[in-house]
Each structure stands twice: as structure tokens, then as C-alpha cells.
Amino acid sequence: MKVSTLSVIAVALMGLSQAASAETKIGFVNSDRVMREAGPAVRAQQRLEKEFEKRDQEMQRMAKDLQAMQEDLERNGVTMAESDRRNKERAFNDLNRDFQRKQREFREDLNQRRNEELASVLDKANRTVKQIAEAEKYDIILQEAVYASPRIDITDKVVKALSEAK
Structure with a gap:
């Protein structure tokens, strides 16, 4: 029983050493x-x-x-008649409330459209990364890393391919 367990472990270790010696091609984007920088992203921003x-x-x-x-109001509020000052303050508050509402709607609309545009660009970028990975036989492409060597960075290829594509 001990001999068969040791032989299984030995075979497994040999398989691991062969797998480790095979060249693994890694890329980073x-x-x-x-x-x-990519053309579709720049056009989306425009x-x-x-x-x-x-x-x-x-x-x-506004x-x-x-x-x-x-x-x-700050300059002339003291010298204005009470009713004039109250009317100007009311007008100011109404305009301020309208401004706040429009500003909130503007931000929400802009964020929604930005997310739509960026999702489209991200989809194109991911397809391009996959095409490059398949064409150049990468085993894995990472998009998030604490550190990536410039030697494995393929960002320029992706930006160029995206910018050239229609």
C-alpha cells in the first residue's frame, strides 16, 4: 500500500514538473x-x-x-423694502431649487449615458483582447494587477487594434 501511494505521488510530481517546464505565455492589459486612449473610447467621450x-x-x-x-441680495438686502427683499429671496430660493433639481437630473443622465458608452467600449476592448490572445497564443491575459512587467504589457497592441478597427 505504501509503495503504490509513493508511486502515485512520484507520477504526480513528474507531471507537475513537466507542466511547469512548459512555456506559459502571460499578457497584461x-x-x-x-x-x-483607444479610438472608440475617445469617440465615445466626444x-x-x-x-x-x-x-x-x-x-x-443658471x-x-x-x-x-x-x-x-447681500449688497442691497439691507436697504431694500421688506416686501422687495422677501420677493427676491423667494425668487432666489425657487431658482436655487430648480437649479439643484436640474443639476441632479443632468448628473444622472450623464452617468447613465457614460455607463452605456463605456460598456460598449469595454465590450469591444474585451473582444479585441481575446482576438490578440488567440492569434498570439496567450495562455492568460490579466487586466488587473498590482504590478505587471512592461515585457508582458500588451496595452499598446490593444489600443492600436481598437483604434484601427471600425
């Missing part, structure tokens, strides 16, 4: 860089900026109006 540009300008205009109203 910096996802953050891909999401910043689409978002264009799509939300008018709303952003409106939000900036913020300036609020600032001007607040400065007017």
Missing part, C-alpha cells in the same frame, strides 16, 4: 489606459460632450444667475 454640451451651458448660466442674485 491596462484597462484604464485602454479606456482613455459624443457625450457634444450630447450634453447645451445642458451644461444652461447649468452654467449658476451665474444664482450667484448674481445672491450678490445682489
Whole structure:
């Protein structure tokens, strides 16, 4: 019984040493860089900026109006008639409430659209990584690591392939 157990262990150890001696090809992709530099990511960012540009300008205009109203109230509030001051404060509070609501909606809409665009880019990036891995016979490609040697970093290949693809 001891002899058969030892022979099983010996065979297992020989198999492990053979597997360890086989060349394992490992790659690394910096996802953050891909999401910043790849053509589809840049185009997605430009689409978002264009799509939300008018709303952003409106939000900036409202913020300036609020600032001007607040400065007017601080400067002239003491010398105004009580009813005028109350009316201006009410108008300020109404505009501020409207601004807060629009700002919240703007952020929610922007975040939702950004997530949609990034999901599309991430899907394309993952397909590209898989194509590179299969073409160049990688055993594993890592996307998150504390440290990765530049020798195994294939981020440039992925960015280039994504940027060249339509």
C-alpha cells in the first residue's frame, strides 16, 4: 500500500514538473489606459460632450444667475423694502431649487449615458483582447494587477487594434 501511494505521488510530481517546464505565455492589459486612449473610447467621450454640451451651458448660466442674485441680495438686502427683499429671496430660493433639481437630473443622465458608452467600449476592448490572445497564443491575459512587467504589457497592441478597427 505504501509503495503504490509513493508511486502515485512520484507520477504526480513528474507531471507537475513537466507542466511547469512548459512555456506559459502571460499578457497584461491596462484597462484604464485602454479606456482613455483607444479610438472608440475617445469617440465615445466626444459624443457625450457634444450630447450634453447645451445642458451644461444652461447649468452654467443658471449658476451665474444664482450667484448674481445672491450678490445682489447681500449688497442691497439691507436697504431694500421688506416686501422687495422677501420677493427676491423667494425668487432666489425657487431658482436655487430648480437649479439643484436640474443639476441632479443632468448628473444622472450623464452617468447613465457614460455607463452605456463605456460598456460598449469595454465590450469591444474585451473582444479585441481575446482576438490578440488567440492569434498570439496567450495562455492568460490579466487586466488587473498590482504590478505587471512592461515585457508582458500588451496595452499598446490593444489600443492600436481598437483604434484601427471600425
